[in-house]
Amino acid sequence: MEQPNASPHATAIPSTGRKLVVVGIGVMFAIHTFLVTVWVMPANPFRDAVGGQNLMSYINNGILPFEQSWSVFAPTPRRGGENVKVRAYIGEPGSKTGRVTNWYDVTADEDQRIKYLVNPARIHSATRRLGGNINSSVAQFSPQQRTVIGASFITTPRTELKKMLLADNTKGLAGQINIGSYLDNDEMLTRFGTMYATARWGKGVTAVEFKVGHRSVPNYSKRNDIDFKDVPFTYYDIGVRKAIPGNADAQAAFDGYVRKAPEESATKGGS
Template identity: 75%
Template sequence: MEDPKASPHATTIPPIGRRLVIVAIGVVFAVHTFLVTLWVMPQNPYWDAVGRENLSEYINNDVFPFEQSWSVFAPIPRRGGENVKVRAYYGTPGEDDTRVTNWFDITADEDQRIKYLVNPSRFHSATRRLGGNINSTVGQFNEQQRLVIGGILLTSPRSELEKLLLRYNTKGLAGRSAIKQYLDNDEMLTRYGTMYANARWGKGVTAVEFQVGHRSVPNFSKRHEINFLDVPFTYYRVGIRKAMPGNADAQAAFDGYVRKAPAPKSEKGGE
């Protein structure tokens, strides 16, 4: 009986030497993947068992270091965090019968509300976007201009704020562009803060005031020494602004979302 012909699709078994090389490569790759994964994880028992110094020597070796900054993957990564605080006035600021709320950290409250949400609403990022826009322009202002934005704007038209900022502009066209951007965001922040305050402390807000903060991400080389959440905020003061209520539909959206607070106590001038 003749031997059957070998199938043209049969796979030739590689020699033992080649198989050993493939297995060795697979083992090296698996160990490398495990060590890199362990390095980027928070401290845990496996991390301690291997040892921080051993991991550091492997990852940051002099021949071919494996660790890379996030800037490799994100050409323009976020390098900081924004924060917005607000307080509201009921009555005329400075008068004895005016009620003033305590400062309320909107951004910190939002952070707590989205802590375990996989896909939070864009509403949660509103103050962070507004704070970032304010900080990006105020950072270009000189000291005199920063004093201007920290002032009171109640009875004067908003055009007066623009005139003062332009008067102290020292950066030509670039400075004028920054002023225009700031004024747009100042108005949006005032309108947002008014509706937020009405929803939180009750209708009748006559003026709002803000603190807009920024903190920078620690240098990459300090990532194991400084926790970003421990970096203090640097605040810019956005002074008292006349309330800018929204329409009924917009206010209703805030009313259904914002957490209510006890009615503010009477105190002259606030905190």
């Protein structure tokens, strides 16, 4: 019986040697991808098992002909960290019956909660987003404007805060836009802080106060000499703000999430 002619489009079956080379490259690529993924992850059991120093040695001094910095994954990566602290005024601020809670580091608490979570809930990043937005605006403020935002606005309406910031504006339209952005985030931070403080310290929160911090990532060339966590925060004082309570559903969500405060000695008289 006559054999049919081979198709001119037929592909030759690769040799065993070529198959082994392709499989070997694929395995190496898979291992490399896994190690790079673990390297860029936050602290988690997989990273701890491999070893942070082992990962750094592989990425920077291993088989690669170049160092894989963050720019490989994001042309404009975050170059710093944000931090938000809050304290609450319980009862009438300044009165003999009122009291002030101790400062509480909300961001540090969130860091503990997400330590081993690969995909944390969005609530865990709320303070960082608010803190980052606040810091971006305040960094453009003049010293006079920074003094204004550090003042107390309990009985004074928020409209006065806007007027005072505009009065010290020296950057024209750009400054006005920045002030508008700051005021929006100041209000959101106050709402967030009110519900957070109520969930932590109980009912009766009449005002909240904040410290919003920022620290910059050390230069990549100093990565082996300075740990990011050892860089101190630079804080902006966001003065006392009249509480802005949330609705019942929003407060219930905070109540079920925020850790209750232990018994603490609070300052009397709202000072």
